[in-house]
Amino acid sequence: MSGLKLFNTKSGVTEVTPRLADVEADVQSLVEAHMETLLGVRFLASEYSTGPVHGGRIDSLGLDENGSPVIVEYKRGVDAGVINQGLFYLSWLVDHRREFEHLVRDRLGVTAAAQVLWSGPRLICIAGDFTRYDVHAVREHRRSIDLVRYRLFGSELLGLETVASVSVRTPTARRAQRQTLVGGRSEPMDELVRAVDEALLGLGNGVNRIQRKQYRAYQRLRNFACVCPPQRSKLLVYLKADPKAVDLIPGFTRNVTGLGHHGTGDLEVQLRTPRDVERAEDLFRASYAAA
Template sequence: MSDVKLFKIEHDQVRELPGEALQVERSLQLLFEANLESLLGIRFLASEHNTGSVHGGRIDTLGLDEDDCPVIIEFKRAVNENVINQGLFYLDWLLDHRKEFQWLVMEKLGPEIAKDVDWSAPRLICIAGDFTRYDQHAVKQIARNIELIRYRRFDTGLLMLELVHAPKQGRSSGPASVAPPTTPAVAIANEATEDPYISSRIDYKLARADPDLRDLFEAVRQYLIGLGDDVQVKELKFYIAFKRLKNFTCAEIYPQARVVTLYLRLDPASVEIEEGFSRDVAKIGHFGTGNLELSLKNMDDFAKAQPLLRRAYEGS
């Protein structure tokens, strides 16, 4: 059982709020689906998606995350339900039915988003009132992008989410990293066949960077990972995302400009903008998520950025 407890402070006295984690009902699934972006940073696509007569199943929830990666969400409705194996079965189905998924994205979110679906790190999220120790052990043995989220409901109208397990490294290996097929209706980018570095563009840029810039990037990476045990690293085509339940920082490196660029999930209005160091990019297109841009050219810039990085982490 979860050891997380919630208390209310009243006149210097504390009172524990009793939490419930009953089996997941359809109403709770609908609550999640109606608020996926607020809760998990995921855009809702479909509920109870039929996988067809051959597979004979229904995926609880399909979505697209803030990095344009496909997401399967499965809700564990009973303690003895093997939701992880079931989710892995659906994850394999998804990788075999990419065209169908992209059609769904095109219908729900439009063709521009559909052509940018990133298959490098598809995710499986399992949500339950609790997980057994066998569940938590099993996901550590499986080299797939699986997250376990425990929830608690409180009679005061509060909903608590606890990230029980998440892979530290989010880049996929194996079938998930194969480039998606093209379709006549959705103009899928063909860069993967033209650029040998498309699946590891950050590594390619790092290889071209001078030693000082590589050291700066590595210092930033280690600092972000060290902010907490719940930090996940998700390597994508154009940037690396550092996340908890949602991204809190996205990092890019530009060898020619000799700069490490970070995008933080912070309100630019809450920060004193400094020319050449910080910028409000809420209305400026860019890769990654976050409305505050930081440009780091040396270790002094990195030291100045650290309080902002911690704020972004704590607020995510």
């Protein structure tokens, strides 16, 4: 985003100058009011106290699309302490799982609380900018961390850019991911699963893979694809691409808006052969770009 230029073309061509928020709280209140749209995270609490002993306040607490706990920390500009501060709170969160689950139950209900996924709690840092040392640091920590740069354009536009994204899973979660990749199915279906996995992971940097019992999610800041366990003759992939913008093909693509299914996304893609994976690549890229 640092090199992005935005122009208003309504009356001639006028550059819309990017700016930082006047105060950090302006960024926080804007993101919290639209957290699910902006980050794919359901908002739980603001300025959450970690108690007198720990002595801190978490800027925002949330739960992402896959049930992972999320801490969001904000800085108006560049702040070398934002990552360490967030990790400090993340350690507290892992040690207070029951308290967090009670919060989820009170705000989102019993079902959401029962499905909290503790294999990869996340820290999202939103700031005016980050240094190369920040980017290096997140790759050294054994935590799931997203660094997100923001800019305001005029009085109505907000830009978010993922600067770095690292996902770390527990050994149990990594074993579960490996087990779902191979074995227990016909060889052609195993090959199809591997081809889809390779295609989705290869779309760009910072793609994280999250394994749940009912599906596997592929995520940038938000989910852009969810792959369900293969059926006998096909593999179902759900994408965030807009079904209304796609020429739907019976037996290949389907609009599932409003229909119940595992994972997230309103466009269903049915894959039966490696050729189908090739046909779906443009749809994969469109969903990735929209995440």
